[in-house]
Amino acid sequence: FLLLLTFGIIMLVGIYLVPPLAEIAGDNMVWTGMARSLIWLSEFSIQYWYIILGVFVALCVIIGISLPNWSGRLRAKFDKLPPWNVYKIQMSVGWLMSLSSMVAAGITIPDAMRMLADNSNKYLRDILEDTLHYIANGANLGAALNSTGRDFPNSEIIGDLAIYADMNGFDENLGRVANDYLEESVRKMESVSNVLNSIGILLVSAIIAWVVLGTFQMQDQITSALT
Structure with a gap:
């Protein structure tokens, strides 16, 4: 929302606020x-x-498509x-909670992983299939996750699962x-959200300050040119 607000402020200032002032000053005005x-x-x-x-909309669409579909080392x-x-936190929490429930119900790790992979989007499916490859070669769950090089869910969880x-x-x-990771993830997402909100507020505030000071300077320079 704050990103959209920032974009809107910039466009409104550039298209509707500045042109009338520039028209008053005339084409020969030298701005500083x-x-x-x-x-x-x-x-x-x-x-x-x-x-x-167009770039803004395209960027939003690309990011939205990439979240569930893009996978790999990059x-x-x-x-x-x-x-x-x-998105990674959301997917990893859901996967780990589901895996925990299935294992508690008596389903083996490989079977549970295969079932989850078959019902996942490309992002999660690729991770689970890579993990299954290493499990099939004799690695335990933690070691298999580590071998994928995806840092999924994270290094701490991978270490715990390996042990x-x-x-x-x-x-x-x-x-x-799984329960500990759920609680940790909630705290982490709140922290990320707070940081992003703070950055957004600072960005919007800086743009507003720039517009206000710039407008005052335009008015002063117009007044000086007309006197």
């Missing part, structure tokens, strides 16, 4: 400081607003950045790990 930057913004917005809007790097990291997989009562330990 922040006033000059607002004039540049206005000219750019008027000429290329459709390109800016995606693992993007999973450290928003919004992919938030508990070779211990008795794995189904109980898996349930405990």
